[in-house]
Amino acid sequence: MAQPSQQHLQGVQQAWSRRGKDLGQTLRVSRFSSVAQPAPQCLIRDIGYVQAQVRPVLTEEWVRQSAAPGKLTAMATVVAFHAHPDDEAILTGGTLARLAAEGHRVVIVVACSGAMWPSHGTVRLEKFRRSAALLGAARAEHLGYYDSGHGPMLFPDPPDGIRFVRADLAEAADRLASILREEGADLLLSYDPVGGYGHPDHIRVHEVGVLAARLTGVRVLEATAPRELAIQALAVLNAVRLVVRHPMRDVRGYGTPRSAITHRVNVRRQAAAKRAALAAHLKPVKGEKRKGRMSRLFGVALALPAPVFGLFFGREWFTEPGAGPGPVLSDVLRSRP
Numbered sequence: 001m002a003q004p005s006q007q008h009l010q011g012v013q014q015a016w017s018r019r020g021k022d023l024g025q026t027l028r029v030s031r032f033s034s035v036a037q038p039a040p041q042c043l044i045r046d047i048g049y050v051q052a053q054v055r056p057v058l059t060e061e062w063v064r065q066s067a068a069p070g071k072l073t074a075m076a077t078v079v080a081f082h083a084h085p086d087d088e089a090i091l092t093g094g095t096l097a098r099l100a101a102e103g104h105r106v107v108i109v110v111a112c113s114g115a116m117w118p119s120h121g122t123v124r125l126e127k128f129r130r131s132a133a134l135l136g137a138a139r140a141e142h143l144g145y146y147d148s149g150h151g152p153m154l155f156p157d158p159p160d161g162i163r164f165v166r167a168d169l170a171e172a173a174d175r176l177a178s179i180l181r182e183e184g185a186d187l188l189l190s191y192d193p194v195g196g197y198g199h200p201d202h203i204r205v206h207e208v209g210v211l212a213a214r215l216t217g218v219r220v221l222e223a224t225a226p227r228e229l230a231i232q233a234l235a236v237l238n239a240v241r242l243v244v245r246h247p248m249r250d251v252r253g254y255g256t257p258r259s260a261i262t263h264r265v266n267v268r269r270q271a272a273a274k275r276a277a278l279a280a281h282l283k284p285v286k287g288e289k290r291k292g293r294m295s296r297l298f299g300v301a302l303a304l305p306a307p308v309f310g311l312f313f314g315r316e317w318f319t320e321p322g323a324g325p326g327p328v329l330s331d332v333l334r335s336r337p
């Protein structure tokens, strides 16, 4: 097995020190090794390059047991890049909650503030931070852009900022790349080429994600949904007029054909966390009057009993660009062989 590079080891070391802070512990990274070191003072063992496990207090017994092959859990830092506040909960909430619960470091970045104009304030960013915390994320960041809107016209930029679709691609990718480097990220979650359903800000997330991944060499998975399922679901939602602006000729290009999906994550056990995160976005704060059809749709979803909610929102999908043929994987930290 290849020896980890110095850069990788530094990344692991930094990630674990931060993880220690999140846990309210001081985790001292004493040494790395490509083989298990059954020594109590060895707080992190980087076994075979990606596998590491930390215990704040180590006992010899623990070291002896966990040194057994196959016992060590891989730890990773995952950065999820999203367009707007609430996308993180809807598209990847379960996956992120699951990763965080497994002990991985989860960072969520939104490109846009959720506001079209300065007068809309920062209320949606505040909700985003609450949602991220409910999902178990250690850090939530805003890349600094305004929403572009999804209507037929693109409004001019607000006086104090830039709409995400007008952002300079290289500059936006640089901002994301610096977070990826700072975090020593192992995985970037971004969007598929149509941004799921063609929203210009979502398509921009895809473009910025591709470039940031190229700049940093971080592995990328793109959040999506099976096209066949999107067509079925939107046909129903259109019929009951719970959504508009999704003519069926457009819907046929949404998501990714089922055959091209590489990862399908079962998040039914995270339904409660996902639901709580979504609820954090929908709960109106004082003076807020935003009740679009989309929030009505999710309002209906929140009213469902938990198991039924899990049925509808219990799966999340990703594609890994460039992946060869193979089985559909259930763990985003794994790639097809």
Ligand SMILES: [Zn+2]
Binding pocket: 083, 084, 087, 199, 202
């Ligand atoms: Zn969005």
